[in-house]
Amino acid sequence: MPGLDAKPVIDLDVVVPAASHVAPAIAALADAGWVHEGNLGIAGREAFEMLPGLPLHHLYLVVEGSQPHRNHVDFRDFLRSHPAEAQRYAAVKRELSPLLDTDRQSYTEGKNAIVEELLALARGASIPALRVPNRGTFANHETFSLGDGTVVLRPLTMDDAAAHLAGEDSEFSTWLSGGVSTEETVRRHMERSQVLWRDGGPIFAFAICHEGSNTPLGTLDVQLEQPGFAPGQANLAYGLYPAARGHGLATRAVDLAMEFLRRHTDATSALIRALPGNPRSATVALRAGFTLVCAAGDSPDGHAWHQREVERDGPRQVPAQVSGR
Missing domain, CATH: 3.30.460.10 (Beta Polymerase, domain 2)
Known part of the structure; x- marks a missing residue:
């Protein structure tokens, strides 16, 4: 063609x-x-x-x-x-x-x-699709960010390629990248991420950073269109580089992603899907207020499905046991 x-x-x-x-x-x-x-x-x-x-x-x-x-x-x-x-x-x-x-x-x-x-x-089917209401909102996405005083989410850029290659380990490549990355595959991913930001989705790739630093600690994707999902469902996929793990940063990043969904999309709920061999992801989901709605053995893709509603009436009240993220 x-x-x-x-x-x-x-x-x-x-x-x-x-x-x-x-x-x-x-x-x-x-x-x-x-x-x-x-x-x-x-x-x-x-x-x-x-x-x-x-x-x-x-x-x-x-x-x-x-x-x-x-x-x-x-x-x-x-x-x-x-x-x-x-x-x-x-x-x-x-x-x-x-x-x-x-x-x-x-x-x-x-x-x-x-x-x-x-x-x-x-064939003329109507495919439910979640889109950013104003597709021009992120035309200047380079200046966009969300933070909570500790963690910042900002759009992934070409400048993050070297840090990503240096930070990716076997755990990251297995659960998130789908294989060991190369300079070429990372370049293509970054280029596509930029296009999707400019086009208003349906996938928004974020770098996870410390407040005051532009160096990525990992990545998080907000995916507004996924085959097999119900209308209004979004998917979150995230991973931290080894040095950033174990400090509660992923939970904070997920909370910020939920805020992104609340402010900038018409999503009604978010899913985090975790394979049985990836307990970190399931733990983050539970700490971030997600509820297990489908066990891995019962789901269509072999993942455990965790879901959290997108709140529209105000910020989520963080449970006391999670407040020390």
């Missing part, structure tokens, strides 16, 4: 007019050298191994007008006619690209989520 970043792999559909033509077509493709792999879990779409000696490709056999065929055509046509959505799709794939070598399943799940969303839009 013109102008769209992508892996150097061509998706090809062999389209037959009726289901009765599928078996003969499979046989004909086999005679030409393609090895049939079955439907690979997608009914109505027959897949074939890549034929050596040709440009990299994915070859599928579909019946004209079938759901898999319509998915391919509708998705292609929608991206061609909606360049902004095409670039959003490309940005998501760029962000997911480090997972290709470290966690292919997570890459596929992340890509499938944006594909399903765009297909729904292509």
Whole structure:
């Protein structure tokens, strides 16, 4: 597709007019050298191994007008006619690209989520979306910050790249980055973060800093659109670099993120999702006033879901046991 970043792999559909033509077509493709792999879990779409000696490709056999065929055509046509959505799709794939070598399943799940969303839009579905009410609010986002006297949240910038690379350890990369970062992946992430701030979301990437210092201690993302979330739900994802852990800074940062949601979005609640092997995240959620609403074993993604309502009638009253954050 013109102008769209992508892996150097061509998706090809062999389209037959009726289901009765599928078996003969499979046989004909086999005679030409393609090895049939079955439907690979997608009914109505027959897949074939890549034929050596040709440009990299994915070859599928579909019946004209079938759901898999319509998915391919509708998705292609929608991206061609909606360049902004095409670039959003490309940005998501760029962000997911480090997972290709470290966690292919997570890459596929992340890509499938944006594909399903765009297909729904292509077919006229109304996708509940949370947006900053005034999309021009953060045009000068470089000067924006929120603080509580100890911790400050400010937009992540390109100047934070070196500190991020130096601060990231295995815990941070496992739970937040999705893999070990490189200069290139960090640069792309910072660039995309700047674009999203200027565009008014739907993701706002913050640096977590000490009051009076511009050096990042970690990062926090406020994500206003997540596949599978109910209307009005936002997601918070955060991580601190090793030297900043154990001092209550993450809890303060989460409280500030809730204040951001209250002041600048129409979100009604926030979620923090923690994997069973990440007890720090669950502890922060509970200290920040979140309530466990779905255990990891019962959730759709294997995470424990913690939720807190966005308060509109005044500041949250901090429980006494949390006041020493």
